[in-house]
Amino acid sequence: MSSQSNAKGHLSWWKLALLGMGFTTGTGFFLGSSMAIEKSGFSVLILFLLAAVGTYFVFDALANMIAQHAEQGSFRTYSKKAFGHWAGFSHGWMYWLSEMLILGSQLTAIGLFTRYWFPQIPLWILTSVYAILGIIVVLLGTKGFEKVENAFAVIKVSAILLFIVLACLVFSGVLGKQHAHMHTPDGRIFLDGALGLWTSLIYVFFAFAGIEVMGLMASQLKHPQDAPKSGKVMLSIVTVLYIVSIGLALFLAPMENFNSKQSPFVTALKDLKFELIVHIFNGVLIVAGFSSLVASLFSVTQMMYTIAKAGDAPHILTKMSRRKIPYTSLILTVCGMIVSIVIALVLPEKVYEYITTAGGLMLLYSWLFMVFSARKLLKLSVWGHIKTIAAAILIVIAAIGTLFDKTSRPGFFTSFAFLAIIAIALLFLRKRWKRAA
Numbered sequence: 001m002s003s004q005s006n007a008k009g010h011l012s013w014w015k016l017a018l019l020g021m022g023f024t025t026g027t028g029f030f031l032g033s034s035m036a037i038e039k040s041g042f043s044v045l046i047l048f049l050l051a052a053v054g055t056y057f058v059f060d061a062l063a064n065m066i067a068q069h070a071e072q073g074s075f076r077t078y079s080k081k082a083f084g085h086w087a088g089f090s091h092g093w094m095y096w097l098s099e100m101l102i103l104g105s106q107l108t109a110i111g112l113f114t115r116y117w118f119p120q121i122p123l124w125i126l127t128s129v130y131a132i133l134g135i136i137v138v139l140l141g142t143k144g145f146e147k148v149e150n151a152f153a154v155i156k157v158s159a160i161l162l163f164i165v166l167a168c169l170v171f172s173g174v175l176g177k178q179h180a181h182m183h184t185p186d187g188r189i190f191l192d193g194a195l196g197l198w199t200s201l202i203y204v205f206f207a208f209a210g211i212e213v214m215g216l217m218a219s220q221l222k223h224p225q226d227a228p229k230s231g232k233v234m235l236s237i238v239t240v241l242y243i244v245s246i247g248l249a250l251f252l253a254p255m256e257n258f259n260s261k262q263s264p265f266v267t268a269l270k271d272l273k274f275e276l277i278v279h280i281f282n283g284v285l286i287v288a289g290f291s292s293l294v295a296s297l298f299s300v301t302q303m304m305y306t307i308a309k310a311g312d313a314p315h316i317l318t319k320m321s322r323r324k325i326p327y328t329s330l331i332l333t334v335c336g337m338i339v340s341i342v343i344a345l346v347l348p349e350k351v352y353e354y355i356t357t358a359g360g361l362m363l364l365y366s367w368l369f370m371v372f373s374a375r376k377l378l379k380l381s382v383w384g385h386i387k388t389i390a391a392a393i394l395i396v397i398a399a400i401g402t403l404f405d406k407t408s409r410p411g412f413f414t415s416f417a418f419l420a421i422i423a424i425a426l427l428f429l430r431k432r433w434k435r436a437a
Contacts, residue, residue: 009070011146011217013226013233019146019217020234022153023210025160025241026292027109030285033207033246034267035260036200039405041191042255045247047204050394052239055208057391058367059235061374062215063227068378070224074215075370076306082376085433086426091369092307093422094362095212099300100333101359101418104340106296107131110289116282127341130290135334137294138301141323142220145298152291159284160241163265167248170272191255199405201398206360207242210292211235212367213299297333304329312429357411358418361402364395365419371395 011019036044062075071077076095080088111126118126137148192199211231218227245265250258252268259267263285269278305326308317319328343355371388374380380388402408 009220009222009224011220012222013230015146015150016214016217016221016227016230017234017237018153019149020211020214020230021157021238022149022291023213023295024208024234024238025153025156025288026210026295027106027285027289028203028209028292029207029242030156030265030288031109031263032203033242034258034262034264036203037246037250037258037264038260039192039196039203040200041196042250043191043197044200044204044250045243047197047201048207048239048243048246051201051204051208051398052235052242054205054391054394054398055211056231056235057387058370058395059211059215059231060228061378061388061391062211062370063218063231064378064384065374066215066218066221066227067225070219070221070227074219075212075366075373076303078373078377079369080310082373086430087369087373088310089307089312089426089429090422091366092303092310092312093425094369094419095366096300096303096307097418097422098359098362098366099296099303100336100340101355101362103293103296103337104342104344105356105359106289106293107337107341108344110286110293113282113285113289117279124341124345127345130293131334131337131341134290134293134297135330138297138330139323139325141325145294146217148294149291152287152294155287156284156291157237157241159281160245163245163269163281164241164248166272166274166277167245167252167268170252195404198397198401199408201394201401202357202360202364202408205364205395205398208235208238209360209363210295212363212370213295215370216299216302297330297337300336301326301330301333304332353407354410354414357402357408358414361399361412361415362418364399365415368392368395 033044036047040047062078065078066074076088076092079091107127107130108123110130111123114126115121115123137145140148214231214234218224218230221227221230249264249268253264253271257267257271258264263281265281266278266285269281304313304317307313308315308329317329317332318326321327347355371391375385375388378384399412402412
């Protein structure tokens with residue numbers, strides 16, 4: 001996590017691809033996909049394909065900038081190069097805030113999954129335990145973080161493959177003869193019509209969140225020009241696994257059984273009456289949530305270090321330990337996480353949903369910055385222009401879709417409130433930058 005790390009790149013392209021699988025296959029997929037299913041039904045599979053294409057175009061834009069010139073701080077640094085100091089400041093703080101807003105929901109989700117086994121333990125104790133464990137992983141440094149995330153990636157991908165195998169055994173009649181059968185769409189491929197499809201797109205995009213962490217880690221590549229290949233392989237594998245596993249889950253359980261409070265895989269397995277497998281997948285949900293938490297903690301700590309190093313945060317946040325860990329930035333991240341946990345536990349559920357939706361939207365705004373930076377910094381081919389424009393359009397469509405859903409609409413306006421805070425800070429700081437110049 002030090003500034004010298006990109007001078008000693010040690011990652012091969014396939015290791016970065018494996019890390020990417022660990023970063024992306026988190027609660028956004030294992031749990032959040034239920035929200036999309038609830039609104040769009042079987043047509044959610046179309047959305048996964050669209051979101052995968054959009055995500056690939058975003059990462060491809062970032063990866064090509066990395067291939068041209070690997071930078072510590074990655075996407076924030078590219079924004080600064082493309083549009084100036086204001087863009088680097090805005091992008092860095094936008095990303096940091098988005099992750100801090102999401103951290104509380106990640107911890108709460110892991111705690112709720114754990115209470116499936118230990119209902120008597122208070123939620124605040126469980127969230128605190130996972131928070132401490134996450135901090136310990138970050139304190140292991142970059143290489144320790146990579147090892148943990150690689151292990152989590154293998155576990156999560158193996159679980160998805162296990163589910164696919166189980167579903168195939170059920171459909172072939174080997175398992176679940178007494179309780180399970182194939183549930184067809186019955187002509188209801190589009191549950192809530194075109195509007196349901198549109199408003200669900202945002203939740204499917206959230207299932208691919210994590211590519212920005214992969215971008216931060218790409219500075220560790222032995223050969224930065226391999227960054228596009230890593231993203232292409234990772235997203236191809238993840239997309240196939242997502243679409244096949246979600247498709248099979250939809251056939252395994254009645255559509256009315258799916259709800260936003262439960263993973264679609266647990267819903268499907270409950271219908272099969274495989275209690276042991278349900279417990280296994282509950283464990284996978286905990287691993288997925290914890291993996292996302294650790295990735296967020298690592299990335300925001302690294303991002304705050306680069307923000308401070310650029311002079312856009314107090315210089316004290318650049319302090320490094322002997323193990324090259326920016327401990328002062330980590331302390332700030334821990335403070336932000338504590339606030340996020342308290343807010344998650346104290347605020348009414350609906351109000352907190354608005355905050356987490358806002359955090360997810362701000363992450364997508366961060367993706368837009370990456371796309372526009374690539375358009376500014378790279379000499380794009382015609383196909384390159386098409387990809388960046390398509391990515392921006394898909395993200396904007398997903399964000400605007402939240403305006404037509406009463407659940408996510410307040411989150412849209414909340415995200416703009418946070419952007420307004422960044423803009424106000426920017427106005428004051430630009431005067432200082434002009435005086436310093």
